[in-house]
Amino acid sequence: MGAVDAGSAFAGARRARASRRVAPGDTIPVAIRLLPNRGWHTYWRHAGDVGSAPVITWRLPDGFTAAPLHWPTPERIEAPPLTSYGYQREVHLLGTVYVPPSARVGSTAELAATLSWVVCEVECVAGDVDVALDVPVSATTVVDDAVARAFAAEAARVPVRPAGWTFRAAVDSNSVVLHAYAPPEAVFASQGVHFFVDSAGVIDHSAQPQVRRMPGGLALQMNRSAYALGTPPRITGVLAFAYPTSGSNARRLALEVDAPVVDMAQLATADSTAWVALLTAGLLALLGGTLLNLMPCVLPVLSIKMLGIAQAAAHDRRTARRHVALFAAGVLTSMWTIVGVLLALRAAGAEVGWGYQLQNPAVVGVLALIIFTAALNLAGVFELLPAGGRLSGAAHRAPGSVQAFLGGVLATALATPCSAPFLAAAVAYAVTAGAAESLVVFTALGLGLIWPLALVAAVPRLRAWLPRPGAWMLTLRQVLAFPLFATVVWLGWVLGKQAGVNALVALLAACTLLASGLWALGRFGNVTAPNGRRRLAQVLALASASLALVIVFSTTRTLRTTAQAVVRAESGELAWQPYSAELLAAQRDSGRVVLLDFTADWCLTCQVNERVALRSETVRTAIRNHDVALLRADWTTRDPVVTRALAGFGRSSVPFVVVYPRAPAAAPIVMPTLLTIGAVIEALERAANAPSPLLEATL
Amino acid sequence: MISMTTPKRRSKVRTFIIVGGLVLLLVGGFAIRNFIASHAPSSEPPPEPLAVGIAAPSFTATDTRGTAHSLGDYRGKWLVLEWFNHECPYTKKHYKPLDNDTGNTQALQHEYTKRGVVWLSIVSSAPGKQGYTSAEEADELTRKKGAAPTAVIRDTAGVLGRLYGARNTPQYAIVDPDGVLRYSGAIDNRASSRVKDIPGATNFVRAALDAALAGEPIAVAQTQPYGCDVKY
Numbered sequence: 001m002g003a004v005d006a007g008s009a010f011a012g013a014r015r016a017r018a019s020r021r022v023a024p025g026d027t028i029p030v031a032i033r034l035l036p037n038r039g040w041h042t043y044w045r046h047a048g049d050v051g052s053a054p055v056i057t058w059r060l061p062d063g064f065t066a067a068p069l070h071w072p073t074p075e076r077i078e079a080p081p082l083t084s085y086g087y088q089r090e091v092h093l094l095g096t097v098y099v100p101p102s103a104r105v106g107s108t109a110e111l112a113a114t115l116s117w118v119v120c121e122v123e124c125v126a127g128d129v130d131v132a133l134d135v136p137v138s139a140t141t142v143v144d145d146a147v148a149r150a151f152a153a154e155a156a157r158v159p160v161r162p163a164g165w166t167f168r169a170a171v172d173s174n175s176v177v178l179h180a181y182a183p184p185e186a187v188f189a190s191q192g193v194h195f196f197v198d199s200a201g202v203i204d205h206s207a208q209p210q211v212r213r214m215p216g217g218l219a220l221q222m223n224r225s226a227y228a229l230g231t232p233p234r235i236t237g238v239l240a241f242a243y244p245t246s247g248s249n250a251r252r253l254a255l256e257v258d259a260p261v262v263d264m265a266q267l268a269t270a271d272s273t274a275w276v277a278l279l280t281a282g283l284l285a286l287l288g289g290t291l292l293n294l295m296p297c298v299l300p301v302l303s304i305k306m307l308g309i310a311q312a313a314a315h316d317r318r319t320a321r322r323h324v325a326l327f328a329a330g331v332l333t334s335m336w337t338i339v340g341v342l343l344a345l346r347a348a349g350a351e352v353g354w355g356y357q358l359q360n361p362a363v364v365g366v367l368a369l370i371i372f373t374a375a376l377n378l379a380g381v382f383e384l385l386p387a388g389g390r391l392s393g394a395a396h397r398a399p400g401s402v403q404a405f406l407g408g409v410l411a412t413a414l415a416t417p418c419s420a421p422f423l424a425a426a427v428a429y430a431v432t433a434g435a436a437e438s439l440v441v442f443t444a445l446g447l448g449l450i451w452p453l454a455l456v457a458a459v460p461r462l463r464a465w466l467p468r469p470g471a472w473m474l475t476l477r478q479v480l481a482f483p484l485f486a487t488v489v490w491l492g493w494v495l496g497k498q499a500g501v502n503a504l505v506a507l508l509a510a511c512t513l514l515a516s517g518l519w520a521l522g523r524f525g526n527v528t529a530p531n532g533r534r535r536l537a538q539v540l541a542l543a544s545a546s547l548a549l550v551i552v553f554s555t556t557r558t559l560r561t562t563a564q565a566v567v568r569a570e571s572g573e574l575a576w577q578p579y580s581a582e583l584l585a586a587q588r589d590s591g592r593v594v595l596l597d598f599t600a601d602w603c604l605t606c607q608v609n610e611r612v613a614l615r616s617e618t619v620r621t622a623i624r625n626h627d628v629a630l631l632r633a634d635w636t637t638r639d640p641v642v643t644r645a646l647a648g649f650g651r652s653s654v655p656f657v658v659v660y661p662r663a664p665a666a667a668p669i670v671m672p673t674l675l676t677i678g679a680v681i682e683a684l685e686r687a688a689n690a691p692s693p694l695l696e697a698t699l
Numbered sequence: 700m701i702s703m704t705t706p707k708r709r710s711k712v713r714t715f716i717i718v719g720g721l722v723l724l725l726v727g728g729f730a731i732r733n734f735i736a737s738h739a740p741s742s743e744p745p746p747e748p749l750a751v752g753i754a755a756p757s758f759t760a761t762d763t764r765g766t767a768h769s770l771g772d773y774r775g776k777w778l779v780l781e782w783f784n785h786e787c788p789y790t791k792k793h794y795k796p797l798d799n800d801t802g803n804t805q806a807l808q809h810e811y812t813k814r815g816v817v818w819l820s821i822v823s824s825a826p827g828k829q830g831y832t833s834a835e836e837a838d839e840l841t842r843k844k845g846a847a848p849t850a851v852i853r854d855t856a857g858v859l860g861r862l863y864g865a866r867n868t869p870q871y872a873i874v875d876p877d878g879v880l881r882y883s884g885a886i887d888n889r890a891s892s893r894v895k896d897i898p899g900a901t902n903f904v905r906a907a908l909d910a911a912l913a914g915e916p917i918a919v920a921q922t923q924p925y926g927c928d929v930k931y
Contacts, residue, residue: 049866050928052789052890082866082928116893118788123829124927126788126892200890200923227884227923 021138022109025101028135029151031092032056032069032115040121041088044074046198046237048084048205051120054093059112063100070094072157073240073254074196079122083206085196092154103137110134152663153589159238159254165217167259169235170267176203176224177267178259180239181217188218188241188253189648195220195257197237201227235259253667278437282444289448323404324457328450330408335446338412339438360638361499364602365507365552367413368491372511373518373545374410375484378477381515382522382541411449497601498637499555506555510548517544579633579642587629588660593687595628596668598646598656600635605673606655613675622681626688661687749864751920755872755880756862760821762850763834768819775876777911779811779818779904781848782860782929784830784868785840788892789926793869794844795894801845803897804869804886808847811908820848823860828930830868831855857931867926871904875911882907884922 022028034042034054043051058066071093074085097111112132118124164183169176178195182188190213197203207223220239240254376382488511496504517540525537577583579596587594597614599606613619623630633642635654646656649670657671669683749755757770770778781804783790794802801809808818822837824830832840837851854860863872864883873882887900907917 047890047925050926052892052925055891055893055896079928116891118892120927122930123786124788124892126791128893200925225923227921229919229921 020144021136021140021142022099023139023141024099024103024105024137026099026141028097028099028111030095030097030111030133031151031154032095032113032131033090033092034087034117035090036088036119037121039088040119041077041086042091042117042119043084043086044196044198045069045071046085046196046200048077048086049082050079050084051086051118051124054115054117056093056095057114057116058097059114060097061103061109061111063102064109064111065098065100067096067098070155070158072154073159073238076194078206081206085205094151094154094158099137105137105139107137108134109137159240159256162255165255167239167257168267169259169261170264171224171228171231171235171261172264174224176222176235177264178209178220178222178235178239178257179214179217179267180220180255180257190218191647192241193218193220194240195222195237196240197235199232199236201225201229202232202235231261233261235261278440281437281441285441285444286448289445289450290452292445292449293452320457322401324450324454326401326404327408327411327453328446330405330410331412331446331449332408332443333405334409334412335442336439339442343438361495361503362553364491364495364498365503365510365555366549368488368495368507369510369514369545369548369552370410371484371491372488372514375481375488376515376518378481378484380474380478380522382518382525408450412446494602494636503555506551510551513544513551514548517541517548520544576630576632579631579645581641581645584631584660587631591662592629593626593662593684594631594660595623595684596631596633596658596660598633598635598642598654600654602636603654609655609657609675613677613680616677618677619680619684622684626684628684628688659683659687662689749872749880749883751880751883753880754878755874757878758859758862760819760852760854760859762819762852763837764850765834766850768850768852770874770878773817773874773876774878777811777816777876777908778874779816779908780859780863780872780874781818781820782823782865782868782870783820784822784824784927784930785832785844786829787868787927790830790868792892792894792897793886794846797894797897803902805844805846807902807904807908811912812847812849814912816908816912818848819850819852820846821852821854821859821865823854823857823865824930825857826855829927830930857929860929860931865924865929867924868929869926870924870929873904873907873911873917881911881917882920885924885926888922890925 032054036042043053045053047053056069060066072087072091074087077084077086077088099109103109110132111134112130114128114130116126116128118126166181167178168181169178171177190211193209193211195203195209197205202225204223204225209220209222212219212221236256236258238254239257492504492507495507520537521541523537524533525541526534529537576597584594584596597610599610601607622628633639633645635642635646646654649656649658655673655675657675659669659671661667661669669687671683672679755770759767759769761767783794783804785791785794793804796802797806808820812818820841822830822832834853837853840846841848841851852859859865865872867885869886871882871884871886872880875881882903884903886904887897887902889896889900903919903922906919910917
């Protein structure tokens with residue numbers, strides 16, 4: 001509407017309105033557009049260290065009133081040591097003018113205003129611009145749809161008054177601490193968090209807040225302003241999170257903060273809920289670990305362990321206990337190794353999550369070989385300790401210490417891809433929290449995995465329930481080999497998806513080679529065989545094992561990165577598209593409901609979810625009816641884009657499914673870990689119908 | 700057979716305990732290190748403005764006529780240090796003539812220099828940056844604006860500005876007759892570039908000088924300055 005040329009800077013201010021005509025008693029949404037030249041910036045409602053906010057002075061007809069402006073979330077503009085809050089891009093300040101009921105129908109209302117602005121690059125330029133808008137007053141309000149949509153899009157950039165969030169702050173001589181307590185269903189990341197204070201003399205604008213996840217929300221510690229005088233009664237501003245979408249056109253979740261200032265001690269008490277959260281996460285992990293025992297990937301190992309207990313019980317209590325203790329040591333050592341590697345990777349800046357080790361095809365291949373070896377051992381092809389003579393040994397001797405320890409390691413390795421429902425929350429907490437918390441949660445997870453066995457070993461009455469050892473044990477041992485063979489099949493499938501059919505064939509070849517070597521060991525390597533022949537058998541077995549490892553390693557080097565797009569197109573008749581932040585933003589901008597599925601081939605729960613819920617006829621119909629865009633974030637191999645997107649939700653494990661509502665301002669709906677048809681249908685309907693609350697308020 | 704394997708097995712157990720213990724130590728140590736690192740206070744302090752109530756840093760600076768000014772020269776007098784940049788919109792705001800024909804800053808300078816206050820206007824802009832002028836241009840600007848500082852200091856190296864933690868233009872420091880800093884901060888409480896915001900604003904500099912000259916304590920002694928950044 002009006003534009004000002006001010007020397008080298010250009011700040012255009014233009015106003016648009018959503019209504020072409022307005023009825024008395026109604027409201028007119030208006031927008032003031034600030035368009036700084038490239039490299040220049042305008043300021044937020046609190047400018048920070050340099051500059052000042054634009055000021056609007058209204059000149060309205062009698063009875064008309066204007067509501068305060070809504071300011072989109074600003075960005076930090078840094079010129080060390082000074083930092084200000086503003087906009088380095090085009091921005092719309094949104095306002096509302098109320099038309100009094102007394103306004104005469106048929107008249108034209110002139111809405112006039114003076115906007116005083118400052119734009120800065122290195123230097124600052126200030127100016128005023130007069131703008132005016134004629135709005136016909138009519139019996140009914142007529143809204144311009146295109147402009148209304150543009151308004152809604154702009155309104156999405158304005159921080160919201162958060163439902164369910166509460167804030168508290170405390171101040172001491174050096175720092176300002178802000179606690180944000182989130183509602184339980186809220187999803188947010190602790191990375192990329194900014195607090196834009198909206199008055200001077202509170203925090204040091206240039207210092208980045210130290211953000212810590214605490215149970216129930218976030219704690220931000222900021223340096224106190226050097227100009228602070230006394231303690232303010234409240235601290236207000238905007239808390240901005242990095243939104244799940246990343247990339248150039250990132251959207252952000254931003255909340256208006258109004259925090260009463262309490263004693264630091266009081267806040268510290270609230271902080272003690274951190275212990276409650278740690279405890280909760282620990283208990284959840286314990287429960288999750290217990291459930292892991294029943295997961296299909298762990299059950300074979302558990303069965304073998306039970307067998308071991310039965311064998312040991314046949315001996316005496318002490319042996320049984322030692323056996324369980326070694327198994328526990330195996331589990332815990334592996335858990336701690338996982339924590340250590342996880343922390344080291346995180347320290348190195350890699351983006352990882354639960355099950356990360358299975359994202360590497362070489363690890364999957366080696367795991368498959370190990371399990372294949374264990375299966376052959378159970379089937380009786382060879383014996384690990386040929387010295388004793390296995391047949392009698394099974395009945396009279398407890399299994400070896402090595403086997404007990406390795407059993408624990410194996411159970412942990414196999415447990416990781418089985419993300420049990422309770423596990424998701426606890427592990428996400430552990431992965432995002434500090435090292436100490438990670439250690440506690442993973443230890444609890446390990447203990448959960450161990451205690452059922454330990455109980456059997458420790459309580460004589462329970463042990464008494466286990467059947468007497470005998471020849472039947474040999475049969476059971478051989479039968480239990482088959483779940484392990486099935487596990488090898490599953491791992492082969494994962495490897496095939498990750499590294500292609502050649503890698504899968506290589507694994508099969510390696511297995512055949514390994515089997516021949518181990519057969520030779522079993523056939524010629526026993527005690528009764530002459531010394532030379534036994535030596536030869538051992539060398540053959542060792543050579544075959546080494547060669548098998550070499551084969552697996554050399555063929556799994558090259559990742560098939562295109563696997564995602566190709567393989568995914570075939571799953572069902574649904575048109576899944578690979579996830580990217582840009583695609584998500586584009587689909588949302590076009591006003592479609594988006595279902596985003598974080599999944600991985602090695603995640604069994606994900607496959608169950610897809611089969612049971614997502615590919616069911618009812619859900620497919622709903623997806624077609626609501627014109628839902630389907631995005632799939634595949635985490636089968638490590639993908640920083642997907643890891644970051646997951647982290648945006650504060651998650652680090654799959655399955656994870658979210659539904660983005662049609663309204664651009666609405667928060668995404670987070671689906672439960674285990675999907676049901678009903679839950680998916682309900683979420684899709686809610687997403688398709690959810691009106692934007694901001695749209696209603698302004699139009 | 701069994702008696703032969705038992706010590707062997709025991710040594711294996713020992714190996715596992717040792718290996719497990721080492722892993723535990725390693726992981727635990729790593730965890731503790733991380734824990735300490737994440738809970739340690741940030742080491743880099745923000746740029747601090749000067750604290751009021753303590754001795755102002757002593758300085759020697761040259762004005763547009765080549766005269767040297769030192770803090771020690773003004774023992775026994777109230778001293779105002781004003782940072783300005785004549786091209787900055789916020790400085791312009793406070794020099795623009797109001798209804799009574801003098802600007803806000805000029806009025807302060809006239810009033811308080813008459814009451815015995817020493818007023819040094821300081822340009823800390825570096826050569827080539829906004830606000831930098833030659834000595835002659837500076838005097839010409841003073842004359843044209845009808846300004847009445849005791850002297851205009853050319854702090855082209857930014858030494859005086861950095862010494863006093865000057866971040867913005869305009870920004871003020873007030874030093875008492877004993878050389879103690881008594882006020883540091885903004886000219887008033889309305890962070891805007893609009894001249895029409897001046898009449899209703901609380902002028903911190905005026906309030907501080909009025910209290911100082913009346914022998915009363917200064918109520919608001921430190922505020923966050925607003926305006927452009929100093930063009931060091």
